[in-house]
Amino acid sequence: MPIAPADQPLYAAVTAPAPTSIDGVIAIMQQIDAALPDADGLKWFNRLYLAVTQQVDLHPPAGGWKDPAWLLGLDVIFAGLYFTAVASYLNADPTTPSSWRALMDQRRTPGIDRIQFALAGMNAHINHDLALALLATDAQQHVVPNSTSPQHADYEAVNALLEAVMPSELATLAIDPLGNLAQDTGKIGRLLAFWDLCKARDLAWDFADHLRTLHGLPRTVALRVQDQMTGVLGRAILAFV
Numbered sequence: 530m531p532i533a534p535a536d537q538p539l540y541a542a543v544t545a546p547a548p549t550s551i552d553g554v555i556a557i558m559q560q561i562d563a564a565l566p567d568a569d570g571l572k573w574f575n576r577l578y579l580a581v582t583q584q585v586d587l588h589p590p591a592g593g594w595k596d597p598a599w600l601l602g603l604d605v606i607f608a609g610l611y612f613t614a615v616a617s618y619l620n621a622d623p624t625t626p627s628s629w630r631a632l633m634d635q636r637r638t639p640g641i642d643r644i645q646f647a648l649a650g651m652n653a654h655i656n657h658d659l660a661l662a663l664l665a666t667d668a669q670q671h672v673v674p675n676s677t678s679p680q681h682a683d684y685e686a687v688n689a690l691l692e693a694v695m696p697s698e699l700a701t702l703a704i705d706p707l708g709n710l711a712q713d714t715g716k717i718g719r720l721l722a723f724w725d726l727c728k729a730r731d732l733a734w735d736f737a738d739h740l741r742t743l744h745g746l747p748r749t750v751a752l753r754v755q756d757q758m759t760g761v762l763g764r765a766i767l768a769f770v
Contacts, residue, residue, distance in 0.1 A: 532619055538564035539571075540619050543612040551586050551601065554608040555579065570636040571615070573643040573702055574650025578611070580698045581691060590686040595679035599670050600687075606669070607662035611654055626756045628657035631763030641767055643702040644717055648724055649766045655726070656759040659733035660740060673741075684734060688727045695726055716769075724766060 532540045542560040558579040565572035582604070594600050614629040625633075632649045635641065667673060667680075674680035699717050736755065743751055 536619050540616060543616045543619075547609055547612075548605055551582065551604055554605060555582060555586070557608075557612065558582065568637060568639075570632065570638070570641060570643075570646030571650070573646040574632065574654075577647040577651065577698055577702065578608075578654070580701075581694060582608070584694050584698075585687055585690060588690060590690075594683050594686070596683055599666060599672065599674075599680045600683045602669055603662055603666040606665050607654075607658060610658040610662055614653070614658070626653070626657050627760030628653040628756050628763055631760045631767065635767050638767075642716065644699050644720060645767050645769055647699065647702055648720055649763045651726060652724060652729070652763045652766055653759060655729045655733055656762065657756055659730065660737040660755075663734065663737040664740060667737075681734070684730070688730055691730075692727050696721065720766070720769060723769065724762070 539561060542557055542564055545557055545560070548554045548557060558575055561575045562572060562579065565575070585604070614626060615633070617625040618629060618633045632646065632653055636646070672678070672680060674684075696717065699721070740748060740751065
């Protein structure tokens, strides 16, 4: 199916050669940001994702990362799943995850706050994509992390960083009249109470462990149910008042 003219710059960005570094990931996100007008809700998820990616890149924990190669691999693979999902939607692919359709279907709907678009995207990316990215990274690095592994320590360090920066990064999205209203009425805090980023990341780690034990139809069913639940949650975030 031909890509709509308005979406061609976005499609060019998400179908660029797959990045192999954080700098490459950031460059594609910057290209996406430049391609999208302010009225496109995907811009605000992408803007938030870009900001937190830069924060993680620039602020390693004291003493550095314990397994930087694993974390780099995870970040690159994880971002690639986002780019792939957007390309799939723009191609009208019926296999596009429900979790991503929740955001993409409403990306041009007026009356939805920027922070809602940002969190709906985070919901899709973490609740649907992160477990798959973890499994792909572990396979690539030939490791099976556990709760005492260096990889899990790095994962939790990212959680701590995200917990520290997310409220301020969301507040920076509240710069237009609609966003300022959301900030003034406490909507950012209420949304963060409704959808907890670090809890979602912890659940994604657990879901990846669960998927390791599943094969064939049980694995397919588990992924389908997870995707459907994530899509429902994404739509609830976008409908939040």
